[in-house]
Amino acid sequence: MLKLLKENKLFLILTVVFWILLLVLIVDIPKAKLHLLLNMYHNHILDVIFINFTQVGGALPFIVGGCLLFYRFGAAMIVLIPQLLITIPLYGLKQWLDMPRPVVYFQDLHLKFPQVPGVDLCVTNSFPSGHTTAAFAMFLGLSFIVKNNSFLKVLFFILAVGVAYSRVYLSQHFAGDVLGGSVMGVLFVLIYMYFHNRWHKDWMNKSLLRLRG
Secondary structure, X not given: OHHHHHHOHHHHHHHHHHHHHHHHHHHHOOHHHHHHHHOOOOOHHHHHHHHHHHHHHXXXXXXHHHHHOOOOHHHHHHHHHHHHHHHHHHHHHXXXXXXXXXXXXXXXXXXXXXXXXXXXXXXXXXXXXXXXHHHHHHHHHHHHHHOOOHHHHHHHHHHHHHHHHHHHHOOOOOHHXXXXXXXXXXXXXXXXXXXXXXOOOHHHHOOOOOXXX
């Protein structure tokens, strides 16, 4: 496990820096003010980009995991199993906390907030961000798969942060929601990887294309 952490220290270090910076902002700046600060600049092009890019945290991890079955079963498991393991605790926590989304929070304060045309805003279960959780889990999993490719690891981190920011940009979540989601996504992948290495079997090196190999 230590070897895997060392091989992926670039993604993990960048993620920890992201967490620290975001936590400092959350602690130092009031919730509504921080949301408005992170949404200072909107335009039509960014609206279109983030409306589409936010879907990376939707069904895409399962599509990517499905495609990886044709590459290597073990690689597919690194992407798919954490997504499945996260589902119950993620949505259980959402339901238990039942925190208001930005649309409700700002309406209660009688304040205007940035909205993107065509986006249906959710009203409850704000914490943590499910899309951010799924994105960080998928991209960290892919980082483990590509091993020593530093460029891809940095790219995966940037894409994960992009999904996190899209949730704030679209006013579906607050900064604290994406912080919590990213922590959950990383944590579940690391937990899975611990057992993945201990229980590695030869068949994990095969794929749907090499079942007879």
